[in-house]
Amino acid sequence: MNLKHALAMLGLAGLSALAHAQDPNLARNLAATCANCHGTNGHSVGGMDSLAGETQEKLMQKLMDFKSGDKPATIMHQIVKGYSDEQLKLITAWFAAQK
Amino acid sequence: MFTRRDFLKTAGVAAAGSTTLAGLSACATVGGKSRGHVVIVGGGYGGATTAKYLRMWSKGAVDVTLIERNPTFISCPISNLVIGGIKQMEDITVSYDNLKSKWGVKLITDEVTAVDSAKRTVTTAKHGTVGYDRLVLSPGIDFIPNAVAGLDGNEERVPHAWKAGPQTVLLRKQLQDMTDGGVFALHIPKVPYRCPPGPYERACVVANYLRQAKPKSKVLVLDANGEIQSKKALFTKAFESYKGMIEYVPNSELRGVDAASRTAELEFDKIKADVLNVIPPMRAGNIAMKAGLPLINDRWVDVDWLTLEAKGVPGVHVIGDALFPAPTMPKSGHMANQHGKVAAAAILNLFEGLAPNPTPVVMNTCYSFVDSKNVIHVASVHQYDAEKKQPMPVQGAGGVSMAANELEGKAALAWAKNIWADMLA
Numbered sequence: 001m002n003l004k005h006a007l008a009m010l011g012l013a014g015l016s017a018l019a020h021a022q023d024p025n026l027a028r029n030l031a032a033t034c035a036n037c038h039g040t041n042g043h044s045v046g047g048m049d050s051l052a053g054e055t056q057e058k059l060m061q062k063l064m065d066f067k068s069g070d071k072p073a074t075i076m077h078q079i080v081k082g083y084s085d086e087q088l089k090l091i092t093a094w095f096a097a098q099k
Numbered sequence: 100m101f102t103r104r105d106f107l108k109t110a111g112v113a114a115a116g117s118t119t120l121a122g123l124s125a126c127a128t129v130g131g132k133s134r135g136h137v138v139i140v141g142g143g144y145g146g147a148t149t150a151k152y153l154r155m156w157s158k159g160a161v162d163v164t165l166i167e168r169n170p171t172f173i174s175c176p177i178s179n180l181v182i183g184g185i186k187q188m189e190d191i192t193v194s195y196d197n198l199k200s201k202w203g204v205k206l207i208t209d210e211v212t213a214v215d216s217a218k219r220t221v222t223t224a225k226h227g228t229v230g231y232d233r234l235v236l237s238p239g240i241d242f243i244p245n246a247v248a249g250l251d252g253n254e255e256r257v258p259h260a261w262k263a264g265p266q267t268v269l270l271r272k273q274l275q276d277m278t279d280g281g282v283f284a285l286h287i288p289k290v291p292y293r294c295p296p297g298p299y300e301r302a303c304v305v306a307n308y309l310r311q312a313k314p315k316s317k318v319l320v321l322d323a324n325g326e327i328q329s330k331k332a333l334f335t336k337a338f339e340s341y342k343g344m345i346e347y348v349p350n351s352e353l354r355g356v357d358a359a360s361r362t363a364e365l366e367f368d369k370i371k372a373d374v375l376n377v378i379p380p381m382r383a384g385n386i387a388m389k390a391g392l393p394l395i396n397d398r399w400v401d402v403d404w405l406t407l408e409a410k411g412v413p414g415v416h417v418i419g420d421a422l423f424p425a426p427t428m429p430k431s432g433h434m435a436n437q438h439g440k441v442a443a444a445a446i447l448n449l450f451e452g453l454a455p456n457p458t459p460v461v462m463n464t465c466y467s468f469v470d471s472k473n474v475i476h477v478a479s480v481h482q483y484d485a486e487k488k489q490p491m492p493v494q495g496a497g498g499v500s501m502a503a504n505e506l507e508g509k510a511a512l513a514w515a516k517n518i519w520a521d522m523l524a
Contacts, residue, residue, distance in 0.1 A: 023444075023457065025456070032444075037513075040155075046517075048510075048514070075507075
């Protein structure tokens with residue numbers, strides 16, 4: 001999937017999502033579901049990729065490639081399909097903002 | 100007489116509704132006033148995660164007291180590797196020190212004897228009574244008394260090793276002491292039970308040890324269920340790789356045991372083993388009963404999935420293996436950690452007068468070793484369904500490994516390091 005295209009679509013979807021009630025900490029809460037493996041706030045203690053401080057574009061590209069099957073994986077291709085693209089955008093923005 | 104006020108002074112715990120005592124603990128409370136006091140019972144995967152995330156997400160503004168009976172955390176996941184001789188107890192033991200010193204969690208090493216959800220107090224064996232604004236019970240499981248005739252009181256002779264700790268050490272020792280040519284019999288109860296793939300992993304790592312150390316021995320898997328309950332095709336293949344050593348017998352519900360002779364009594368058969376490892380039928384941890392929570396099937400706690408609050412018992416949240424699960428949701432340490440985060444987020448919202456997050460997501464990953472290096476996984480993602488009022492597995496997401504592989508062997512150990520840090524570091 002073309003990343004620019006994906007982000008453009010997500011932008012639109014994001015706007016419509018804002019019309020509904022959304023938890024103020026939704027991105028934080030969603031990102032916390034990744035922490036079991038990737039470390040609290042995306043700081044891995046080893047053996048798994050750290051996500052904190054990576055650019056959102058890089059993280060989104062990776063996740064989209066897992067989703068499409070372009071990037072081979074043992075498990076991430078299965079996990080990423082459980083999240084909507086809007087959710088992935090929130091998650092990646094949150095990790096990108098972590099130091 | 101040791102009054103509640105004395106206790107609060109001694110322990111430095113902020114009381115429910117108290118403003119003067121709030122923030123006495125080392126944890127710097129923002130603005131000097133606590134936003135509330137949460138007591139957590141049980142410092143396993145669920146409770147420890149809740150404690151850390153409440154402190155982290157509130158930036159220290161919420162006081163947290165964690166009551167745990169064990170002085171250190173000992174992990175159930177990876178404990179099968181100790182039984183199989185691949186890892187040692189110290190490899191699965193983690194200190195609670197960081198929760199105290201880094202996160203300002205007040206830790207009480209004690210047993211909870213009673214919960215009064217009307218007065219919002221918890222009573223401990225040695226540390227008196229503690230008040231709370233919100234209570235989180237993460238009690239894990241306890242075994243159903245008298246479910247297997249002859250078993251109660253004989254757990255030294257017939258270990259379960261389904262709670263990591265001395266039982267893990269005991270089962271390892273019995274396996275080491277077994278003579279070559281002996282029978283290691285493992286009984287699996289009917290679902291639901293803690294850690295669906297765990298018993299099958301145990302059969303594999305025990306066989307892995309016996310193949311090297313005592314190759315004439317046998318692993319007999321007596322499963323009360325009609326088939327393998329998790330990663331079936333992958334475990335079937337793993338069992339085949341131990342041909343002649345692992346024998347899998349479905350529909351083998353245990354009626355009783357004779358502990359003295361280590362005999363398993365099935366409906367039509369009696370099987371004498373050299374090591375008899377019985378995982379008994381289980382239910383929510385006993386404290387759920389003591390707290391007077393209504394149970395489904397007399398076994399599991401029913402919760403509101405947006406807050407993890409026990410239905411009909413305001414202010415008492417329950418997480419982890421003790422829950423009546425949502426569809427396809429496993430009783431796992433990973434899932435308990437995820438419950439803990441949903442509960443922490445909900446509690447902080449409720450303290451702020453906000454509604455809980457209407458769209459929580461939880462996910463699960465379970466790795467199982469089929470020998471010392473090769474691992475298989477199962478994964479799933481569960482999104483809250485507003486109509487069904489519970490998390491539902493996302494169709495087309497999740498799944499299992501293509502085949503057992505060493506890459507996931509490394510991932511499994513990295514998973515353990517990271518989740519332990521996510522809870523406790």
